[in-house]
Amino acid sequence: MLASVDPQRLKLTDESGTRGTLLGCRCKDCQVIIFGPATFCQSCTSVDLESIDLASHGTLFSYTIVRIPPAGWPGQVPYILGQIMLPEGPHVLAEIVHCAESDLRMDMAMELVFQTVKSQESEEEKVVYKWQPSQP
């Protein structure tokens, strides 16, 4: 079974590692939704939170072409780092794949896609969430 890069942010829904959803939390007191785990609401500090599935699509809020990689980056260089705004509000940073740099347009529709990435240190494979232009 392939492992999610972070089970608190990405829930895999089958064994192939190709289907899953982003996870977040919704505060029952103030309705704010954030990406990933939380014990306290990031806005009002309430503990009355529920885990929710987040949308698998969003719009391209910004992007950059990373030419000097961060420490531990196992992928190719350069790579495109995208900042995607989900309809629920949170922004999610991830690599943009299956898109030439010249085809990127600010605010374009993006959808979630998964790739298997091997760790630099071990033979472990992790499923990582990434973004690609929304397919029609």
Added chain:
Amino acid sequence: MTQFQPGREVVIIGVGLHPFGRFPDKNLAWLARYAVVEALKDGGVTWKNIPVAYFGHVYYHGMSVGETALAQLGLTGIPIINVENACSSGSTALWQAFWGITSGMYDMALAFGAEKVPRGPVTVTEEDSPDRYIGSDHMMAGYALRMRRYMADTGAPAAALAQVVVKARENAALNPYAHRTSKCTVEEVLNSRLIADPLTLYQCCPTSEGGAAAVLCAREALGSYGLEDTRAIRIDAAVLRSGNYNGRGSDHSAFSPSRTEPAALAAYEVSGLGPEDVDLVQVHDASTIGELQQLESLRLVPQGEAWRATADGRTALTGDIPTNTDGGLLAMGHPFGATGVRMIHETVLQLRGEAGERQVRNPKVGLAQCSGAGDVTTVHILSK
């Protein structure tokens, strides 16, 4: 949020600096101590009179390094506290010194910061974090994301961003303590090596080594130390804030340019001063977009207008909002622990009229804003 209320008046009476750059033969304690000795001399203060010291630094060079650095000046048994708040470690040390004095805990304090840094990209998260597979743990990439969004929203041309560097180098060329003192053109800035598009090398601050120090004193206690107040500079506001929820649901520094604004408003309120009173400003220009967005968050220019103010020369030494008058992080360089205190050093020199060729015309109020990764911001307002 509850606003801390200051008590008695606090002034800065001495400032000191070790040049910023690369010093392979000087260790952290040496850089720190050099700046401290300069500050003591500048203020006419003897080491044995200092009752407390706060030392800001980020990278680990052994435990209780502040104690090690100051031991060479003499073991006086005083409380020495080591402070880490990322790039605002030094300004946090100063914040602590201010509040201790104003609340009456002690009459005088030393705040200093220094750094020796490894080369290469800076990381905030721990090893084996999932972010390393995701590729998001990259401070300069975070700035690049902000830059592209800002340019799309405001129509700012790349040349306006580059002008921030041109201005920084012009100021640093007048500053023997700076790391990058060679002037450059807009073309050279834009053609320098791409780090994360559209951010180029010259648009990022170098990681540097250096030290800075300041001695603070209660104004009413100056006489008891035999000190004059002719060169003393008052601290009108000292505000420190961590991240506020900003609607984007993440703690990435890339998402939080506005955390400065609540801190600035608190500083204006407690000081009774406003943006219109600020004669010069030092802001956290780790990258060019950082300078522009901080100017807007400080309300020194309207939202989306900082690029135009830069292009129009308003942020130059001769402009109406002189910004990063010693070269800032971009050209002074950025020894993490020292930067916050270095901003205070420059502000004090300017307000005293001792800034030499960099002197801004007759300033009365200076503001220093220093950020730290992981979401920290400090705002200090100083006046003559």
